[in-house]
């Protein structure tokens with residue numbers, strides 16, 4: 001390894017981290033990528049993993065495969081969860097080791113925000129990682145199996161009552177996917193369940209779905225969800241949940257033992273020793289127009305974890321979207337490669353979209369907003385080309401085509417991890 005190259009450590013191999021790795025000049029920087037997982041994930045399709053629509057491996061890409069391309073340039077991948085950053089001594093502490101850096105880039109994204117509601121993280125299902133999506137998938141499938149053999153009407157209905165909290169894209173997409181299962185799968189595969197006994201309710205605090213999108217998209221999403229037999233309740237802000245009853249701010253209540261929480265995110269947080277960052281809205285790390293962390297030398301932040309208010313069109317910060325993370329990473333690579341901070345970041349907004357079951361989606365582009373079948377085809381195309389790895393794209397495409405025509409059940413198998421042997425680190429925790 002070359003001694004004169006600066007050591008650039010990237011925390012997080014998500015959209016921002018991976019794009020930075022790809023674009024950075026490896027003849028100038030010795031790069032180490034740290035991630036708590038040894039794979040890159042594709043969050044926009046977590047809801048399809050959770051509803052058994054696709055295989056988790058299809059939306060995951062091994063970070064070691066990526067790093068392998070640049071091994072001769074000294075690029076390394078280290079598995080670890082970053083705990084703290086010592087900005088004085090330029091060291092990153094993970095749960096496994098301490099790594100020195102010349103430049104550090106924080107691209108660790110976001111996690112669930114439970115807004116301080118007591119015990120919520122222990123009671124609700126979430127969709128912020130592949131693992132969380134798999135947990136939800138297994139629970140939904142387990143309930144369908146149990147309901148098929150449950151003779152007591154009340155217990156059966158209780159098992160089949162699903163509540164989704166949050167009417168943003170993730171909430172709409174997962175509610176639509178469960179609605180789709182109710183509509184198309186139950187009669188075919190679980191003939192002993194009367195699908196009228198399955199209830200899906202989406203509760204949203206504001207007066208419309210997809211609040212960041214065009215009004216027309218919100219109305220279409222509501223119509224599509226209603227077609228899939230999803231009840232949508234507006235103006236409901238969840239205040240508490242005890243595992244059975246949801247209490248809302250307006251005094252209304254909902255009963256469910258399977259609540260899917262999609263209502264908030266906050267940034268992944270670390271301890272900082274020495275210089276401290278400034279935090280903005282949503283506890284995002286404040287950066288300047290070059291993604292340099294304000295108040296800390298040689299540290300940068302990219303993507304969801306950062307907030308930049310210098311872009312004139314987005315003076316309250318950019319939306320937390322994959323395109324922002326990708327474009328920021330490319331811009332930072334450009335500046336670092338030139339070793340001059342000349343090019344400030346300007347977001348090129350390519351639009352947003354959400355899907356609601358098969359054949360239906362909503363797409364907001366700069367000058368046009370549309371829904372229905374062609375929006376769904378656009379949604380599928382964009383997501384397919386964005387998945388990493390040709391093999392993954394092919395697998396997901398085959399899965400989609402196969403299940404479109406056959407409603408195939410091969411992904412609705414319940415695989416549970418063994419508890420044996422009981423001396424593994426996971427079982428000891």
Ligand SMILES: Cc1cc2nc3c(=O)[nH]c(=O)nc-3n(C[C@H](O)[C@H](O)[C@H](O)COP(=O)(O)OP(=O)(O)OC[C@H]3O[C@@H](n4cnc5c(N)ncnc54)[C@H](O)[C@@H]3O)c2cc1C
Pocket residue numbers: 011012013014015016017034035036037039040041042043044045046047080081082083107108109110127128169170268302303304305320321322323325353
């Ligand atoms: C369910 C869901 C659906 C979404 N749908 C869309 C969509 O349709 N379109 C869109 O544009 N955006 C969507 N988003 C948002 C999009 O995924 C994010 O904007 C994007 O992933 C941000 O990229 P990032 O690189 O900042 O963070 P991420 O892609 O989240 O990457 C962060 C990486 O850091 C790693 N990490 C986290 N903490 C640590 C730690 N302490 N130590 C080491 N590693 C760590 C993680 O494992 C991960 O690999 C969705 C998000 C979710 C959760």
